[in-house]
Amino acid sequence: xxxxxxxxxxxxxxxxxxxxxxxxxxxxxxxxxxxxxxxxxxxxxxxxxxxxxxxxxxxxxxxxxxxxxxxxxxxx
Numbered sequence: 001x002x003x004x005x006x007x008x009x010x011x012x013x014x015x016x017x018x019x020x021x022x023x024x025x026x027x028x029x030x031x032x033x034x035x036x037x038x039x040x041x042x043x044x045x046x047x048x049x050x051x052x053x054x055x056x057x058x059x060x061x062x063x064x065x066x067x068x069x070x071x072x073x074x075x076x
Contacts, residue, residue, distance in 0.1 A: 002058070003044055005066040009036035016047050023047065037061065044068050 004022040011026035018024075025043050029035040037057055045052040050070060060066030 001070045003048075003068045003070060005040060005044065005060075005068060007031075007036060007040055007060075007064045007066055014039075014043070016043055034061075037066070040066065041068065044070075 006019070006022055006024045008024065008026040009029060009031040011028060014026055014028055016023055016025050023044065025040050027036050027039045027043065029039045041055045041057060042052050045055045048070060054071045056069050056071065058067045058069050
C-alpha cells in the first residue's frame, strides 16, 4: 500500500491532516540530517496503527512531496 504525504517541517505544532488521498503532516523537526523524514514515518505509522518498521520512504527524500509504502510483514 502506498501513502502520499505533503511534509511541513519546522512547524510550531505537530499534527496530521487528511487532504483527499494525501496526508499533510506537520512536524517540529527541521529538514536536516533526515530528522523530519524519520518523524514523518513515525507519524504515518501511528496514524495507521502499525509499527514504524513497516513504513518505508520510497521517494521525496529531499522535497515536500513524499511517497511512503506500508509493508504487511515488516523486516522483509
